[in-house]
Amino acid sequence: MVNTKNWKRFMIAIMCFTVASTVMVYPGVIKNADAVTIQEQKNQLKDVNEKKSKTKEQEKEVTQRIMKKAQELEAIEASIRDQSAKIQSTHQEIDKKEAELKKKTENLEVRLRTIYKKGSVGFVEVILNSNNVSELISNMSFMQKIYRSDKAAISSVKKDQAKLESIQHRLKEEEKALTAKKQESIEAKKSLEEERSVIEKKLKQYQAEAEQIGNEIASAQAAIEAKMQAEAAERARQNAAGQGNSSTSAAPNSGYTAGTGQLGWPVRGSISSTYGYRPMFGDFHTGIDIPVPTGTPVHAADSGTVLLTGWMPRGYGNYLTIYHGNGISTLYAHNSSLAVSQGQSVSKGQVVAYSGSTGWSTGPHCHFEVRVNGRHVNPMGYL
Ligand SMILES: [Zn+2]
Incomplete structure (x- = not known):
């Protein structure tokens, strides 16, 4: 760089x-x-x-x-x-289950405590209130059932x-x-x-x-x-x-040869691409495009002197510029051939090139530019 x-x-x-x-x-x-x-x-x-x-x-x-x-x-x-x-x-x-578990555990504890506190009394009562051994066993197993059911409830909550x-x-x-x-x-x-x-x-x-x-x-x-x-x-x-x-x-x-200041059209035809920004290409078009068949004579826009002739394969192709005096020059691009050479004086309307599609071009046309002190301007202001 x-x-x-x-x-x-x-x-x-x-x-x-x-x-x-x-x-x-x-x-x-x-x-x-x-x-x-x-x-x-x-x-x-x-x-x-x-x-x-x-x-x-x-x-x-x-x-x-x-x-x-x-x-x-x-x-x-x-x-x-x-x-x-x-x-x-x-x-x-x-949290809800925890509260449930706590409550159930407390219930069981209360019951256990009751059994324990009344412990022997309760047990003796069970014995005394039992008329026979089978009743005693049945009463005791009832108490065990209650205890077991409490335990089961707790274990179910614990599982949940x-x-x-x-x-x-x-x-x-x-x-x-x-x-x-x-x-x-x-x-x-x-x-x-x-x-x-x-x-x-x-x-x-x-x-x-x-x-x-x-x-x-x-x-x-x-x-x-x-x-x-x-x-x-x-x-x-x-x-x-x-x-x-x-x-x-x-x-x-x-x-x-000085120019008259008034430019003429290099070729006759309609404009296919105007001067200015082209959104389609994302570039600035520095001139106007006039489609014409290959070999169409390209005329000097004004009298002047041929400033540059050149070959730019990735741009203007076969091109020339003419200086008309007072800082004004014109450019003609994509020609198939040139009819003048550098330094040559030309008169207004003189054939200076033959149109074509050389350089960056999609079809035969004349790309025409007007420059004032070397900077491109809209040609329509001079034609
Ligand atoms: Zn162009």
Whole structure:
């Protein structure tokens, strides 16, 4: 990243130097290196934008995963609430059984105490009140029956209580498992959120990088255009010096072809894609698209000088730009072939290229841009 940046800065510096030295020493020569540099920068921009859109996809995917985790977490929390309510009610039942058990135990104790207190008396009474041995046995077994029934009641309550306690134990184990699952879910969500923040950082970085390259391209273009203007002025000065004031063509702009300021259409047709943000592609369309069959003549929008001709397989394809003076230039892209060369003067309406579908294009059309001081503007304001 740093190396790329340094390299870019180096190239810009070289270019500025080239621009300056060309103006001073070799007026009239447009360095091909300028066009190459801009082309390379534009390729870089394309790369960064591709990375950006891929990162955006990642962000979308992670966000969806986070949303799913949040739903999962919500469901777990609902289960935990449910489980807590169950534990609570089981606890109340256990308490109830405990109270019952206490009461029953007390009953038995009271009875036992009575038997014990009246103990021997009671026993003697039983003996005395029994007329014979079989009656005595029957009376004694009656007392034993009462005792046994009390014991049975207690043991049944104890059994119920044990059952409830085992249910309680199971519920608590389940709750523990749910709590562990919740913790797991929270952690998974947290790590997804961390992942997203890394992606967002990357996205911001690409955004900044794309902006920087865009600015560098714009200033490189502006520098070339400034060079063109300086060259034109130099030629005009030389012409004026050579011809004196004998010729009517010795206007300040002679030596290069200046435009009228009013642009004409490069091709006839309807616009399929306007200037501006395109939600469908998620990009900014820097010109207008006019679909025409391959081989349709493309006309200069105004008189001027051919500023750049180039080949950009991942962008404009076969393209050229024309400088019209006053900081205004036009660009014609996706051509099948060019009819002019760099530095050539052209008149308004002259055929400068033949349309096609080269570069990033889905069908034959003329992509037309208008630039003011190197920055694209809406062509409709000039046509
Ligand atoms: Zn276009």
